[in-house]
Amino acid sequence: MSTEVLMPALSPTMEEGALAKWHVKVGDTVRSGDVIAEIETDKATMEVEAVDEGVVEALLVAEGTEAVKVNAPIARLSGGRSPAAPEPAQAPPATVLPALAETVAARQVPAAKAAEALVGGAAVAAAIPYGGSVKTLSVRDALRDAMAEEMRRDDGVFLMGEEVAQYQGAYKVSRGLLEEFGDRRVIDTPITEHGFTGLGVGAAMAGLKPIVEFMTFNFAMQAIDQIINSAAKTLYMSGGQIQCQVVFRGPNGAAARVGAQHSQDYAAWYAHVPGLRVVAPYDAADAKGLLKSAIRDPNPVVFLENEMLYGQEFDVPDVDDWLVPIGLSKVRRVGGSVTLVAYSRMVGFALEAAGILAGEGIDAEVIDLRTLRPLDHETVVASVRKTNRLVTVEEGWGPMGVGAELAARVVEHAFDYLDAPPLRVCQADVPLPYAANLEALSLPSVDKIVEAVRTVCYR
Amino acid sequence: MARQNASKGVKPAKAKPTAVADGEALLDFYRSMLLIRRFEERAGQLYGMGLIGGFCHLYIGQEAIAAGMQAVRRGGDQVITGYREHGHMLAAGIDPRAVMAELTGRADGVSRGKGGSMHMFSTQAAFYGGHGIVGAQVSLGTGLALANRYRGDGNVAFVYFGDGAANQGQVYESFNMAELWSLPVVYVIENNQYAMGTSLARSSSETHLFRRGASFNIPGVEVDGMDVVAVRDAGLAAADHARSGKGPFILEMKTYRYRGHSMSDPGKYRTREEIDEVRKTRDPIEHLQERLETLGLADEAALKAIDATVKASVADAAEFARTAPEPDAAELYTDVYSEARA
Numbered sequence: 130m131s132t133e134v135l136m137p138a139l140s141p142t143m144e145e146g147a148l149a150k151w152h153v154k155v156g157d158t159v160r161s162g163d164v165i166a167e168i169e170t171d172k173a174t175m176e177v178e179a180v181d182e183g184v185v186e187a188l189l190v191a192e193g194t195e196a197v198k199v200n201a202p203i204a205r206l207s208g209g210r211s212p213a214a215p216e217p218a219q220a221p222p223a224t225v226l227p228a229l230a231e232t233v234a235a236r237q238v239p240a241a242k243a244a245e246a247l248v249g250g251a252a253v254a255a256a257i258p259y260g261g262s263v264k265t266l267s268v269r270d271a272l273r274d275a276m277a278e279e280m281r282r283d284d285g286v287f288l289m290g291e292e293v294a295q296y297q298g299a300y301k302v303s304r305g306l307l308e309e310f311g312d313r314r315v316i317d318t319p320i321t322e323h324g325f326t327g328l329g330v331g332a333a334m335a336g337l338k339p340i341v342e343f344m345t346f347n348f349a350m351q352a353i354d355q356i357i358n359s360a361a362k363t364l365y366m367s368g369g370q371i372q373c374q375v376v377f378r379g380p381n382g383a384a385a386r387v388g389a390q391h392s393q394d395y396a397a398w399y400a401h402v403p404g405l406r407v408v409a410p411y412d413a414a415d416a417k418g419l420l421k422s423a424i425r426d427p428n429p430v431v432f433l434e435n436e437m438l439y440g441q442e443f444d445v446p447d448v449d450d451w452l453v454p455i456g457l458s459k460v461r462r463v464g465g466s467v468t469l470v471a472y473s474r475m476v477g478f479a480l481e482a483a484g485i486l487a488g489e490g491i492d493a494e495v496i497d498l499r500t501l502r503p504l505d506h507e508t509v510v511a512s513v514r515k516t517n518r519l520v521t522v523e524e525g526w527g528p529m530g531v532g533a534e535l536a537a538r539v540v541e542h543a544f545d546y547l548d549a550p551p552l553r554v555c556q557a558d559v560p561l562p563y564a565a566n567l568e569a570l571s572l573p574s575v576d577k578i579v580e581a582v583r584t585v586c587y588r
Numbered sequence: 589m590a591r592q593n594a595s596k597g598v599k600p601a602k603a604k605p606t607a608v609a610d611g612e613a614l615l616d617f618y619r620s621m622l623l624i625r626r627f628e629e630r631a632g633q634l635y636g637m638g639l640i641g642g643f644c645h646l647y648i649g650q651e652a653i654a655a656g657m658q659a660v661r662r663g664g665d666q667v668i669t670g671y672r673e674h675g676h677m678l679a680a681g682i683d684p685r686a687v688m689a690e691l692t693g694r695a696d697g698v699s700r701g702k703g704g705s706m707h708m709f710s711t712q713a714a715f716y717g718g719h720g721i722v723g724a725q726v727s728l729g730t731g732l733a734l735a736n737r738y739r740g741d742g743n744v745a746f747v748y749f750g751d752g753a754a755n756q757g758q759v760y761e762s763f764n765m766a767e768l769w770s771l772p773v774v775y776v777i778e779n780n781q782y783a784m785g786t787s788l789a790r791s792s793s794e795t796h797l798f799r800r801g802a803s804f805n806i807p808g809v810e811v812d813g814m815d816v817v818a819v820r821d822a823g824l825a826a827a828d829h830a831r832s833g834k835g836p837f838i839l840e841m842k843t844y845r846y847r848g849h850s851m852s853d854p855g856k857y858r859t860r861e862e863i864d865e866v867r868k869t870r871d872p873i874e875h876l877q878e879r880l881e882t883l884g885l886a887d888e889a890a891l892k893a894i895d896a897t898v899k900a901s902v903a904d905a906a907e908f909a910r911t912a913p914e915p916d917a918a919e920l921y922t923d924v925y926s927e928a929r930a
Contacts, residue, residue: 319764332738
């Protein structure tokens with residue numbers, strides 16, 4: 130009997146990939162574990178191995194084919210099991226395992242359903258008050274371009290972190306930087322977050338401008354002492370003598386199905402700390418413009434990215450030096466019925482919810498905070514004075530969170546304008562579960578935002 | 589009796605009186621060490637009077653290390669240490685008035701009253717703190733060395749920590765990167781035998797701290813930290829090693845603190861006799877005084893003159909620190925963020 134070999138997902142975020150190379154041809158006998166093909170995604174090139182044995186009957190996808198969907202049949206094997214081994218009653222579909230996926234999975238935070246998060250590009254582009262020419266860039270490449278431009282501009286800027294150089298970045302954010310800038314300025318560190326963060330902060334105290342990449346902010350927990358006690362406080366403790374110009378960046382928040390230790394949103398943690406600036410962009414234009422501003426900022430900046438956004442494409446102003454100032458939020462959708470406030474990936478969710486709500490006659494104003502410290506509450510307060518309703522959206526937990534802070538400031542500055550208690554859409558108050566259904570129950574979603582808005586609108 | 593790592597040790601010259609070419613250097617050591625001791629004694633008094641608050645960790649007994657290592661520094665070399673840093677600052681030439689006024693929390697303090705005893709800095713003296721988190725300065729100091737190598741400026745970072753900090757994980761993360769990248773850093777472990785109230789033997793499976801770099805291929809030697817000349821000579825060899833591109837070097841300075849861990853330490857973990865024995869037999873200042881007299885470099889009158897100058901300087905610092913104004917209330921919100929654009 131024949132079995133089909135399906136295009137494997139090399140990470141939970143992968144939806145399609147290129148079939149770069151076949152290592153087998155029709156008629157070859159393969160055994161479990163043989164490398165049969167190479168697959169490329171925008172993040173990585175990986176070898177795939179056969180998990181079944183048999184003879185290659187047909188290669189269904191030609192070498193070099195781009196955009197092969199995950200789970201599409203790519204080859205057919207004839208049954209080659211040993212006669213002694215009984216056939217299972219129902220032969221499981223033959224699949225291939227990525228050779229590297231196991232070792233990479235723990236560190237390469239994955240995700241699924243990225244398309245669901247996408248908002249119409251046109252709506253986003255329309256919100257950019259920039260009138261010049263634009264080019265389409267993924268958030269990943271926008272971040273890379275920002276670092277490259279700043280490194281060209283200033284020899285004191287350098288990048289350090291795990292897999293940033295030779296591997297080209299665990300998420301390919303630093304792709305090409307080693308080739309352009311060399312290993313003096315693109316530094317692969319050991320897996321040693323506490324140590325290399327301390328080194329980065331020390332180098333910043335000596336006047337350099339490091340960009341410290343965390344493979345995810347979950348790993349920065351090992352280094353949080355250096356970020357807070359050393360980076361954030363030393364300017365003050367030294368009476369203004371010791372400046373610490375450093376950017377801590379990397380993916381933050383939940384990706385998909387990576388469980389509690391790889392999914393936390395640290396926005397509220399860092400935004401709590403005086404001395405830090407905290408930035409969490411949504412689209413590629415902000416990712417680029419804010420990262421460039423962060424690198425130039427003389428203070429320590431925590432720059433929270435989101436893995437689910439890396440592959441998403443947006444229009445980015447095509448100018449020499451695109452800078453977005455830290456500390457200004459952005460009204461991404463103008464509306465009069467309710468104020469929806471979000472940051473990072475949740476902005477996309479909020480915009481999508483606003484689209485649904487528009488169909489119900491609810492006209493939501495969507496504010497993208499972009500910066501969490503300093504928090505631009507003036508824009509939020511002005512909006513609530515107009516809409517009289519507030520719904521906040523964050524991936525993190527609700528208690529002591531960003532939404533809690535927004536609610537406090539709105540109550541402080543616009544108490545008499547509120548027609549309903551502010552509502553927070555946030556992660557359920559549990560460590561993020563792995564099971565798909567429980568994970569979905571735990572995280573914010575477009576539906577939950579829509580429901581919260583209906584509630585504050587008494588609908 | 590310098591012990592050393594088998595892997596790639598550098599043997600520091602054993603201090604011999606005859607090796608001392610420069611009598612003026614010995615007198616400078618004496619002035620520096622005496623200033624530290626008198627300053628710390630006065631700080632202890634001011635603490636007792638309620639003029640200094642919070643935690644206050646005195647350096648008495650360990651003076652030879654800061655004084656001896658200062659002679660090793662070249663312009664541009666950085667120093668960073670933990671919270672027992674008053675002595676390092678004075679050795680680095682930072683104005684005693686500014687240090688004492690920081691202890692009393694005054695506007696004229698070196699951190700403008702915002703740091704206190706544990707958090708003092710001076711960019712002018714390339715003194716990078718003054719850090720209150722045990723061991724954090726080791727990673728930070730290794731980062732200073734990373735900056736030196738990045739710039740290729742030939743500077744060396746001198747990174748001090750105690751026997752207690754030597755058990756922190758980030759110390760070893762830093763050792764690994766320092767050796768991996770051949771960073772110009774000298775790690776100076778001030779082994780005063782007690783991590784707060786826990787003796788080295790009770791806290792450390794390997795009590796020879798100069799060996800702690802062995803698994804990273806970092807050479808290390810044990811040094812008599814009560815002998816300022818031994819400190820200086822070991823420091824010179826270690827600095828040469830680091831400056832020449834060979835990477836980090838570890839100096840374990842065997843020393844002793846006479847006072848408690850901080851002012852609030854009742855000291856029940858050791859006997860009065862133990863302290864007295866060290867003071868009687870190993871005191872670094874008395875040791876140097878004898879050497880100066882033996883070598884004929886200073887007579888009693890000359891030493892008394894130095895004593896008088898040091899005492900006057902400390903009295904002046906104390907008076908300054910007592911009378912200097914507190915920071916203006918408007919200072920509460922300054923220095924949280926830097927406005928300077930680079």
